[in-house]
Amino acid sequence: MALIDDVKSELAAIDNELPAAKKAQAAAMIRFGGGLHLIQNHIVVEAQFDSLDAARWLQDAIKDVFGHDSDLIEVSRQTPTGAVQRYSVRVLRAGGALALQTGLLDRRKRPVRGLPADIVSGNIAQIKAAWRGAFLAHGELSDPGKASYLEIICPGQEAALALVGTARRLGVNVKARQVRSSERVTLRDPDAIERMLLLLGATQSSRQWSGKRSDGESRGKANRLANFDDANMRRSAKAAVEASEKVIKAFEILGDDIPENLRAAGQLRLDHRDASLEELGRLADPPVTKDAIAGRIRRLLQLSAKVEKQRAQQNV
Incomplete structure (x- = not known):
């Protein structure tokens, strides 16, 4: 299993959060995993994930926190590298009610383009949970090395700016950037990546990532010394x-x-x-x-x- 899969499985296993934090995480997972769709004047909530554990967490939260049933659908998609499995959580009948409960529709029933205001201005537990949800929905993590990065692909500029602002409240500086018409927020500093993993709750994965980073730095130093000696x-x-x-x-x-x-x-x-x-x-x-x-x-x-x-x- 890749390190990114370990991180998402660990984050999806966190189940000791207060209702406000669970609500924030669910809202972020829906916002970054798909969002709201209008089908025959009826609001459908749908979010898709590459982690089955993440999809199951959202399905459980929709039932336990908001009181709605949802469907979990496995989707297979062909890519140049082979078949890829995706897991879609869909709410049909109660889509509008769920959208209002999560804050993804404002009081005038207009879609929220970033993150709900009560999350952005919420407490630190809500901020951490929102980041956790965004990462579970569309986060990427490299193996430690010269090009180390933690990145979240965002559904739009407003969502990216919301993550930048909330990360600042956590004491972590992230950058928003546009890559091939997609908005992303990125961390490249290894210390900041390690700190963010800890803040999200991926304690074990953070230690694993740090261990690989230390091993890589040691190998890199040994290679540099060997090359230096060889040049001498x-x-x-x-x-x-x-x-x-x-x-x-x-x-x-x-x-x-x-x-x-x-x-x-x-x-x-x-x-x-x-x-x-x-x-x-x-x-x-x-x-x-x-x-x-x-x-x-x-x-x-x-x-x-x-x-x-x-x-x-x-x-x-």
Whole structure:
């Protein structure tokens, strides 16, 4: 089971909320899962979910909180990646009454385009429940990684702005954006995602998400260190090859006229071309520091460059 399925199952199992919070969650699930439809001058309430647990929660809430019966219909839809199951909760006869009870119709019986005012201005429990309902209806959650995100697809701009405002009351900053003609609210900061999961009530899933995030960061750090070490090794090997070529040229220019300590350092470089300067220092007799061996090779190359320059001037 994917992490998003675990989160929605955990959220749908929460059953200790007060009636006002349950009402807020149900209203948000209907608003973000589908909404109101007018069929032959009759209001039908319908909401569709990708989670069977979420659909069953809404069906139970419609019965227990609002006193109406509803139908739970399984819908199979073909997509480019195969068949996808959806679960639709539909209220036919009492659709208008339910719409008024949830606040999705105002007192003048006009559809509410965002979230009902009594939810937006309600207590924190109602705010959390509304966010929980929106996430159950149309929420997405990535696996932790470079592109971590928690996102809710909204039925319109007003609904997106309602989520932005209510999230601010929870102390979480979310952004509204438009993607391919759909309105969305998105969290990308991993700490904010973890906090929001906890606020919604997905305690176990939050720990699971945080654990995967920590594992991913550790692997990423290890990979960066490995790449860093590998790059250092490549640079060191390239520098050693270039230094060896310069030493060969210096020996050819200077011939026998080389101080013994410089000759020994140059010969060590040629005999151990893959060795680091620190390793060359340990191989010297007597052993010296890497700075000392580097200094001797440098003076050897400077001496050969000086002699080569003098010869060039004499030949002019």
